[in-house]
Amino acid sequence: MGRLIVVSNRVAPTQEGRPSAGGLAIGVLDALKETGGVWFGWSGEIVGEPSEPVIEQQGNVTYATVGLTRRDYDQYYRGFSNTTLWPTFHYRNDLSHFEREDYAGYLRVNETLARRLVTMIRPDDIIWVHDYHLLPFARCLRNLGVTNPIGFFLHIPFPVPEVLRTVPPHQELVHFMCDYDVVGFQTEADRQSFIDFIERGHHGSASEDGMLHAYDRLLKVAAYPIGIYPDAIAKAATQYTDRKAVRSLRDGLRGRKLIMSVDRLDYSKGLVERFQAFERLLQNGPGWHGRVSLVQIAPPTRSDVQTYQRIRQNLEGEAGRINGRFAQLDWTPIQYLNRKYERNLLMALFRTSQVGYVTPLRDGMNLVAKEYVASQDPSDPGVLVLSQFAGAAEQMPGALVVNPFDLSQMAEALERALSMPLAERQARHADMMTSLRENNLSVWRDTFLADLRNVATAASVTAKAVKQPIKLAHAKAA
The missing domain is CATH 3.40.50.2000 (Glycogen Phosphorylase B;)
Structure with a gap:
C-alpha cells in the first residue's frame, strides 16, 4: 500500500x-x-x-x-x-x-x-x-x-x-x-x-x-x-478538572448553573442571536436572575478582515448591553472571553457546565457539539442545545434541537435544559455517546x-x- x-x-x-x-x-x-x-x-x-x-x-x-x-x-x-x-x-x-x-x-x-x-x-x-x-x-x-x-x-x-x-x-x-x-x-x-x-x-x-x-x-x-474520539475526550475532561482555570470558574459560580459556549469569532456562528436568546430567558424568567451565567469563549479569527472586526465590536456591544440590563453586584450574566484556550482545558470547562449552547446559523458539522457531549460526567451530564443547521444535528439524537433564528424557541430550550430531570439527562447523554462511538x-x-x-x-x-x-x-x- x-x-x-x-x-x-x-x-x-x-x-x-x-x-x-x-x-x-x-x-x-x-x-x-x-x-x-x-x-x-x-x-x-x-x-x-x-x-x-x-x-x-x-x-x-x-x-x-x-x-x-x-x-x-x-x-x-x-x-x-x-x-x-x-x-x-x-x-x-x-x-x-x-x-x-x-x-x-x-x-x-x-x-x-x-x-x-x-x-x-x-x-x-x-x-x-x-x-x-x-x-x-x-x-x-x-x-x-x-x-x-x-x-x-x-x-x-x-x-x-x-x-x-x-x-x-x-x-x-x-x-x-x-x-x-x-x-x-x-x-x-x-x-x-x-x-x-x-x-x-x-x-x-x-x-x-x-x-x-x-x-x-x-x-x-x-x-x-x-x-471525534469520545473516550479520549472524556479522559482529558476528567484529567483537567483540577486545573486552576477550571477551579476558578467553578468557585466563581457559587452554585449557579453554567451555560457554556465555545466558537471562533465568525458571523456563521450566530453569536449575537445566542446572546439575545439568553437575554430573553432572563427577561421571561426572573427566577433565573443570579442563578445562571453564560460563558462565551470566542477566539478571534481573520482579524485583518473588516467584516470580522465588526462582528467583534457588535458582540462586545451586545454583551455589555445585556449585562448592563440584568447584572447585580455579585453576578454578571454573560462572561465574554475573546481569547484562545488549550483544547483539553476546554473539555474540562465543558464538564463543569450544565448546558452546552451550540447554535450556529450554518455549520458543516460542528465538532464542539460532539466534544461537549463527550466531556460530560455520565452520572450527572449536561444538556446540549443545538442548532438544526449544524451538521451534527443529524447525529445527536439527545440534543434539544432549535432554530437559531427563533429567539423564543432558543430561550425555551435553555429553560428546559436548565430544568431537565437527571434521568432524562442521563438517557439523552447515553444515546448520544453511543452515536459518537459508532461514528468516531x-x-x-x-x-x-x-x-x-x-x-x-x-x-x-x-x-x-x-x-x-x-x-x-x-x-x-x-
Missing part, C-alpha cells in the same frame, strides 16, 4: 499534544502514521518571494510547508477563499464580495502549490485534499501529469444551486470538483446540493450506488460525517480512504483524466 499525501490550506503544528491540534489534525496524523506519508500546505507565514517547501521529518511522516507572498495571501486567502466562498457556502451571500483579480489569485496559488507538491508524489501514493481553499487542486495536478487517486473532502456546507450561482465562476468550480475521484461532504443535504447542481444543469447524472457521471468522468460522491473519527477517515482506493482501482478513472488547462472564464491572469 502506498503512502497517504494530505493537502490542506494549513498544516497543523507538528508537535503532538499542542493545544491547537483539533479533531481533524488528530485523525489525519493517525492515518499518516499508519501508512507513512506527507502533509503538505501553507505554513501560515507571509514571505517576500515564493520558495521551495520546507521539509520536516518526524518518524514516517513528512511535513512540507510553503509560505505565501502578501499578494497571494490577499487574493487567494483573504480574497476569494474567505470573502467569496466562505460567506456564500454559509448562505451569507449578502456578505460575499467577488473580484476577478482575487479569483485569478486563487487559481494561481492552487497551481503554484500543485507544482511544489508534484515532485514529491510517488506512483502508488493516494492524495487527500481538504476544504474550500483547494477546489481546483485536482485539476492542477492532472495538468501536471498526476494520475494518482485524488479525493476531496469539504469541511464546510455546500450551498443549494440557487445560492451557489451567486458566485460568478460557479460553473468552473463545480467542474474542478469533478476532477477528483471521490468528493465527500459532511451531510446528505450537502451531497444532494452538489448532485442537484450537476443534474439540474445537465452536466451529468448520479446513480444509486453513489457514483456520479459528470463532465465525461466517473467519481464517487458521498456524505462522510466527521467524528477513525470511521470517517477509514471510510473515505477505503472509498478512494476502491473507486480509483475499480474505475481506473485517473488514467482517463482529461488534461486541459484551467480556463479563466471570470478572471484575467494576474
